[in-house]
Amino acid sequence: MAITVRHFVSPLLSLSSKALRWKTTTATALKNCKASAAGKEKSRSKSKPKALVLEKRRTRSGVEVDLGLLRRYRDTNIPHLPVLLCEVLRAFQPLALRSFVDCTLGAASHSSAVIEEHEEMELYVGMDVDPVAHQLALPRIQNVVSSRGPKLKAYTQLANFKDIKCILDAIAIEDDHLVISSGVEGIFIDLGVSSMQVDCSERGFSVLNNGPLDMRMGPQASLSAADILNSWPEDEIGRILRDYGEESNWVHLQKQIVGARANRPFHCTKQLVKLIQKSTSLTRGRQGWIKTATRVFQALRIAVNNELENLEDALYSCFNCLAPGGRLAVISFHSLEDRIVKQTFLNLVNCGGRQNPDQHEADNHLCKENISEVEVSEDGETWFKDRVHGKYGTILTKRPITPSLKEETFNPRCRSAKLRVLQKLSTPR
Numbered sequence: 001m002a003i004t005v006r007h008f009v010s011p012l013l014s015l016s017s018k019a020l021r022w023k024t025t026t027a028t029a030l031k032n033c034k035a036s037a038a039g040k041e042k043s044r045s046k047s048k049p050k051a052l053v054l055e056k057r058r059t060r061s062g063v064e065v066d067l068g069l070l071r072r073y074r075d076t077n078i079p080h081l082p083v084l085l086c087e088v089l090r091a092f093q094p095l096a097l098r099s100f101v102d103c104t105l106g107a108a109s110h111s112s113a114v115i116e117e118h119e120e121m122e123l124y125v126g127m128d129v130d131p132v133a134h135q136l137a138l139p140r141i142q143n144v145v146s147s148r149g150p151k152l153k154a155y156t157q158l159a160n161f162k163d164i165k166c167i168l169d170a171i172a173i174e175d176d177h178l179v180i181s182s183g184v185e186g187i188f189i190d191l192g193v194s195s196m197q198v199d200c201s202e203r204g205f206s207v208l209n210n211g212p213l214d215m216r217m218g219p220q221a222s223l224s225a226a227d228i229l230n231s232w233p234e235d236e237i238g239r240i241l242r243d244y245g246e247e248s249n250w251v252h253l254q255k256q257i258v259g260a261r262a263n264r265p266f267h268c269t270k271q272l273v274k275l276i277q278k279s280t281s282l283t284r285g286r287q288g289w290i291k292t293a294t295r296v297f298q299a300l301r302i303a304v305n306n307e308l309e310n311l312e313d314a315l316y317s318c319f320n321c322l323a324p325g326g327r328l329a330v331i332s333f334h335s336l337e338d339r340i341v342k343q344t345f346l347n348l349v350n351c352g353g354r355q356n357p358d359q360h361e362a363d364n365h366l367c368k369e370n371i372s373e374v375e376v377s378e379d380g381e382t383w384f385k386d387r388v389h390g391k392y393g394t395i396l397t398k399r400p401i402t403p404s405l406k407e408e409t410f411n412p413r414c415r416s417a418k419l420r421v422l423q424k425l426s427t428p429r
């Protein structure tokens with residue numbers, strides 16, 4: 001049976017153990033809600049040593065990393081390992097996961113593991129904004145799904161996760177999926193760029209390998225990093241370096257970029273890296289310029305892909321799509337993302353969604369009061385430690401869970417990962 005998804009240009013793939021089919025569909029404009037900028041988190045512990053403060057703000061995972069599991073779900077063709085895999089499986093383990101959405105397919109490692117772990121699954125939806133990742137994930141999903149009976153229906157979609165609601169609505173209408181009529185039981189987001197994207201110099205994400213200044217994750221992004229560097233006003237360039245890169249030297253760099261582009265427009269990453277090397281104080285050495293370059297690249301990537309607005313919109317939509325009792329798990333890789341996840345989770349569990357601007361003051365007060373309502377878990381899932389209970393849900397991770405030292409040793413790229421999980425209440429308190 002063919003599937004029609006209204007509102008999308010991108011092809012929808014429906015996979016089941018019986019059938020695999022594509023259908024390209026018509027496009028209409030999708031609503032792109034304006035997101036408010038995430039508020040700056042107060043630094044309350046300025047005087048404490050940095051390492052101590054970092055350890056306190058997070059909970060290093062106490063889950064024993066299963067290297068066999070990691071090896072099993074890695075993609076052997078590419079140097080990619082799923083991050084916090086055991087913790088993600090644990091987060092969804094207690095649920096009867098009849099429906100599950102992976103918003104960031106990547107190489108489909110997390111997806112494959114979750115599907116295999118939940119035999120009760122009847123509906124799986126995976127999406128990625130990157131056509132290369134989407135193509136890579138297809139055979140892997142097909143492989144795990146083909147070993148299951150016709151009970152499990154699987155769909156993959158080349159799409160931005162901010163459009164999750166439209167995608168699920170379209171699937172529900174087309175295939176008459178009663179299983180998602182009251183929402184999906186599990187949603188997972190693994191943010192950031194994948195190893196495949198970073199390691200492919202043609203994509204322009206790598207500081208160390210020369211490539212075009214592109215950085216678009218998917219074809220929907222209209223601007224490339226070169227477009228921003230060559231055409232944006234000076235103060236806008238400064239703003240993204242400061243706000244998205246958290247680069248302290250942003251004023252100097254903004255001036256250098258604007259001066260350099262007047263002589264020769266930017267077209268490759270090497271040009272930008274050379275400018276950063278020259279602008280970074282010699283005393284800071286290689287680590288100094290690499291760190292600055294990483295922050296500048298992060299700023300450009302976030303701006304090109306509108307990452308922060310998309311994330312906030314997506315979190316509200318995901319909560320909206322969750323079934324009562326369903327869980328949303330998010331892995332973030334830098335403090336800007338994590339701040340948005342943390343703040344939006346608080347809004348969601350306390351206010352059920354975005355705050356009405358008129359009520360902002362009163363609700364903010366209410367939210368802050370509820371935040372202090374933290375309880376130590378008394379049921380079986382003691383690995384979650386502290387929780388935050390709100391009117392509409394519970395944050396199961398008051399502090400984010402970070403990889404164990406063993407996982408960090410095995411996969412150094414996971415070291416900045418943070419996992420936060422929330423559960424929607426069956427009925428508001």
Ligand SMILES: C[S@@+](CC[C@H](N)C(=O)[O-])C[C@H]1O[C@@H](n2cnc3c(N)ncnc32)[C@H](O)[C@@H]1O
Pocket residue numbers: 080082103104105106107108109110111127128129130133159160161162190191192193194195217310
């Ligand atoms: C860290 S990788 C995910 C890896 C994946 N969990 C796995 O097991 O292989 C992040 C993926 O998210 C995708 N992505 C980033 N932003 C997205 C968005 N707004 N919508 C959909 N996919 C997105 C990227 O293209 C990338 O493939």
